[in-house]
Amino acid sequence: MPSDSKKLHPFAGIILLMGGFGVMGGGLLAPALPALTEPFGVGEDAVGLVLGIYTFAAALGLPFIGFCIDLWGRKATGITCLLIDGMFGLLCPLAPNFTVLLIFRFFQGLGIAGLIPVAMTVISDWYGGEMRLRAMGLLSGTISLSAVVVPLTGGLLAGLDWRYPFLVYGFSLLLAFFFLVLIPESGSVGQWSGLGAAAKKHFRGLAAALKTLEVRSVFCQCLMLYFLLYALVTFLPIYLAGTYGVYALGAGLALSVQAVTGAIVSSRSVAVNRLLPGRWHVLAGFLLLAVAMASVPLWPGRSCLA
Numbered sequence: 001m002p003s004d005s006k007k008l009h010p011f012a013g014i015i016l017l018m019g020g021f022g023v024m025g026g027g028l029l030a031p032a033l034p035a036l037t038e039p040f041g042v043g044e045d046a047v048g049l050v051l052g053i054y055t056f057a058a059a060l061g062l063p064f065i066g067f068c069i070d071l072w073g074r075k076a077t078g079i080t081c082l083l084i085d086g087m088f089g090l091l092c093p094l095a096p097n098f099t100v101l102l103i104f105r106f107f108q109g110l111g112i113a114g115l116i117p118v119a120m121t122v123i124s125d126w127y128g129g130e131m132r133l134r135a136m137g138l139l140s141g142t143i144s145l146s147a148v149v150v151p152l153t154g155g156l157l158a159g160l161d162w163r164y165p166f167l168v169y170g171f172s173l174l175l176a177f178f179f180l181v182l183i184p185e186s187g188s189v190g191q192w193s194g195l196g197a198a199a200k201k202h203f204r205g206l207a208a209a210l211k212t213l214e215v216r217s218v219f220c221q222c223l224m225l226y227f228l229l230y231a232l233v234t235f236l237p238i239y240l241a242g243t244y245g246v247y248a249l250g251a252g253l254a255l256s257v258q259a260v261t262g263a264i265v266s267s268r269s270v271a272v273n274r275l276l277p278g279r280w281h282v283l284a285g286f287l288l289l290a291v292a293m294a295s296v297p298l299w300p301g302r303s304c305l306a
Contacts, residue, residue: 018115020143027146027150028168036162040095050102057113060113078176079180083173088169093163093167122186123136144263148260151256153252
């Protein structure tokens, strides 16, 4: 049952860090994309698959995460996801070719899919009322901060060696150890004997939810939002390197500026909702995205800046 305590759990930092690790996949490696073309012998048109296959795997794994949490419990699911993320992340620099690298990234994406859902579930188990809102706000803030710090870190490390950003994923293994030792199971664990019936119930619930117009609308909006986000994250470092000669650290800085802007707007969500109530702020957000994307062909080339 959620606690009515006004204090944070003594090990809440581990759960918050788990949420922060959940956004590491794109921002950490995006600044390193131009540096991956030479060691793996691929062109700029293919190197974006390093992010694409990862995101596809995460999207593929997400519908199963809730089922795993109910069946295995929060603790087992969280530890498994952290171990998969860390192990396959550390294997990536050892990949003998680009195909193997993509396979490692696919499995890593399956692992990272569960980090934020598990963190949110544990927070919901621990807290109720206003304290739950406060804890969720801290989780959102951690995720936003990670989205700012991670591209800078990735850019700095990629400027030294293309392998170094992958080493950051090793911290997932350390976090898995702390999760194992310090975080108690906060929910019930399902029975394997009823696995088939539980699976049918879970996926029937998903199918029923998708029949609701509002759910389908939100799903499509999120799909479009993440498509545009990862299109930008993939395109920007390669464009900056090819057009302006700006490499890893500069690309990381550019991505961090975008994340800072998003974090500021998110922190003022109440004021934004008052200014543009209801669905208008969603429409305004997509219009701003459209204007930003449409302006890319108008950016001056290197020759114009000389």
